Amino acid sequence: MRTKINKYRQIEEEIIADIKSGKLKPGDKVDSESVLKKKYNVSTITVRKAFTDLINDGYLYGVQGLGTFVAKKQMIRGLTSISFSEELIQLGYEVDMIIDSIEEVENSVASEKLGLDPHATLVCIKRVRIANKEPMAYHISYFDPEVLSCEQAQSLYETRSLYKTLAQIGIYPEWVNENYSVKDINEPNVVNQMNVKKGTPSFFIKRVTFDEKDKVIEYAETYFNRDNYSVTVNIKV
Missing domain, CATH: 1.10.10.10 (Winged helix-like DNA-binding domain superfamily/Winged helix DNA-binding domain)
Known part of the structure; x- marks a missing residue:
């Protein structure tokens, strides 16, 4: 019937x-x-x-x-994976990455998250995530140089994946803590890389990544294009 x-x-x-x-x-x-x-x-x-x-x-x-x-197709995260690339691929996107810079910097906020001195030198990786040929997100990742050096980070140009780069040196992210908010995009470089107007609101995510021993290995800040991104959370009663 x-x-x-x-x-x-x-x-x-x-x-x-x-x-x-x-x-x-x-x-x-x-x-x-x-x-x-x-x-x-x-x-x-x-x-x-x-x-x-x-x-x-x-x-x-x-x-x-x-x-x-x-509407434009959105990336609807189900929070099922800590790998942004894997989620995009599973959703049927064609993914790519533009590496903006890999350099040593000082950042007191990132140093605190990594458990380091406020004036410690950090490795900073800035990159644009592309999905279906459009900028989806701008990532800024910070590492203790003893975890990932600038030289080791250069392999990102070949692997096109931060997690694959970390795996090459025996580091495997196990879980993350993420904080979501809304933040205007005002930094000129991010505005240009994301191809948006200054002051455009974005989903802003602060992420702390841990290994299997619960040691912090990365602190990251990410701007997500609000027109192409949303989050869904399943809660079991």
Whole structure:
């Protein structure tokens, strides 16, 4: 026996199918409420329910007076992996990296997180994460030079992965602590690398990474493009 499907679900599934197949692309306008009402022989409430669900799920966005449009694909993190690259690949993205700089610096905040003297010299790695040829995030990672030296960090140009670079010297991240907030992007270099306007709000994440012995091995700050990024958390009761 064929299971009856709610009309709003049918509308949602067919729009999602068109987006996934490429028939509808980011920025395309979807059919209006009146068109969908006639097409599916449903009420305005049913169409609006479908639109609301699709907007909440990040597939569409509405512009008052103009209509409803296909949104850019977001990276929806399920917090299932501490590797950003692995999550992107699992979600079907084509990933790449631009290494902005690898240098020795002083940073009192990072030094405190790493358990070092405020004036200690740190290895700082700055890089842009690319997903489907668009800047997704700007990472700034700090290390104790005794954990990862500038010379060792150079292999990042070949591995294209921080975790692969760490694995080469026998360091394996085990777990992380992350703090999420919203922060405007004002640093000129980050503005340019992320291709956004100065003052653009971003998801700002402070991350402390630990090894299997609960020793801190990295402190990182990351700006995520708010238009391409969201987080979902599953909580079991």
